[in-house]
Amino acid sequence: MPELPEVETTIKGLDEIKNHIVHKVIIHTKQLRFKVPYNINKKLKNSRISKIKRIAKYIVIESDSNFSLIIHLGMSGRLKLISNKFKRDKHDHFELILYNNKIIIYNDPRKFGFIDIVETANLKKKKYISNLGIDALSKELNYSYLSNKISKSEVPIKQILLNQKIISGIGNIYASEILFDAKISPLTPGNKLRISHIMKLICSIRKILKKAIKFGGSSIRDYKSADGTLGNFQKNFKVYNKEGKKIGKNSILRIIQYGRSTFYCPNIQNIK
DNA sequence: CACTCTCCCTGAAAGC
DNA sequence: TGCTTTCAGGGAGAGT
Numbered sequence: 001m002p003e004l005p006e007v008e009t010t011i012k013g014l015d016e017i018k019n020h021i022v023h024k025v026i027i028h029t030k031q032l033r034f035k036v037p038y039n040i041n042k043k044l045k046n047s048r049i050s051k052i053k054r055i056a057k058y059i060v061i062e063s064d065s066n067f068s069l070i071i072h073l074g075m076s077g078r079l080k081l082i083s084n085k086f087k088r089d090k091h092d093h094f095e096l097i098l099y100n101n102k103i104i105i106y107n108d109p110r111k112f113g114f115i116d117i118v119e120t121a122n123l124k125k126k127k128y129i130s131n132l133g134i135d136a137l138s139k140e141l142n143y144s145y146l147s148n149k150i151s152k153s154e155v156p157i158k159q160i161l162l163n164q165k166i167i168s169g170i171g172n173i174y175a176s177e178i179l180f181d182a183k184i185s186p187l188t189p190g191n192k193l194r195i196s197h198i199m200k201l202i203c204s205i206r207k208i209l210k211k212a213i214k215f216g217g218s219s220i221r222d223y224k225s226a227d228g229t230l231g232n233f234q235k236n237f238k239v240y241n242k243e244g245k246k247i248g249k250n251s252i253l254r255i256i257q258y259g260r261s262t263f264y265c266p267n268i269q270n271i272k
Numbered sequence: 273c274a275c276t277c278t279c280c281c282t283g284a285a286a287g288c
Numbered sequence: 289t290g291c292t293t294t295c296a297g298g299g300a301g302a303g304t
Contacts, residue, residue: 002297003298033280033299034300072298073297073298074281074297074298074299075297075298076281076297108282110280111280112281112298153274159276162299172297173297174297258276259277259278260296
């Protein structure tokens with residue numbers, strides 16, 4: 001659900017709140033993954049939303065009060081943008097209410113996400129931002145960067161793709177899909193990848209993520225974008241959640257790496 | 273420092 | 289049908 005394409009889709013859905021004024025913020029749940037700062041309302045009230053952007057899997061809503069609201073959706077979080085709320089749904093933890101009656105609601109059954117408020121000027125000093133590697137869709141993600149990061153690593157490439165300090169934005173679903181597209185086995189250690197493999201991998205990262213964004217992200221379980229529409233990239237999954245299915249004569253396997261499911265097709269992903 | 277494992281929480285789905 | 293168990297997309301923090 002919320003990997004880079006889903007966060008990007010969410011950001012696009014929020015675009016219409018730009019330039020609108022915050023009426024108030026209501027915190028229903030004080031404790032998500034971390035404690036929700038109690039003074040968000042004070043810092044955002046009556047300020048104008050000036051910018052909405054994505055940093056890796058983080059949603060950044062900047063206001064002209066010089067504070068930015070940071071939202072991470074964790075595993076099950078989503079933002080709903082609605083007008084005229086009638087009643088609170090289960091797991092609605094946070095509301096940002098605008099003067100035009102639009103409301104952004106943070107809903108998260110598992111409470112694995114978090115919300116923070118930071119001075120915009122100090123955003124990059126935050127550990128969870130400063131530790132991030134290059135964004136998966138950045139042009140700076142090139143051969144020399146990636147090669148430098150992984151050429152001495154014995155860690156399997158699947159795990160490298162999930163390491164946000166190296167490349168930020170890829171999660172468990174797209175890691176499997178990207179490696180299938182690149183025909184690289186998820187078990188391959190970083191130091192076994194040759195120049196052409198790394199180039200191919202970078203191409204596949206861009207290709208799969210961009211395609212997923214084009215389809216509005218993936219709706220596993222009930223992921224929806226901010227306006228409530230379902231993404232449908234999941235119809236394009238080649239291997240994720242397809243254990244036992246066949247591609248031609250080749251079966252898709254599910255293995256566990258570092259406690260997470262990996263789906264792959266060994267006969268096709270023969271770079272190892 | 274780099275790597276691996278566990279755990280946070282609720283609900284859906286599978287198993288019995 | 290209904291109760292119990294297993295598993296889930298992220299990532300911090302502890303342990304090695």
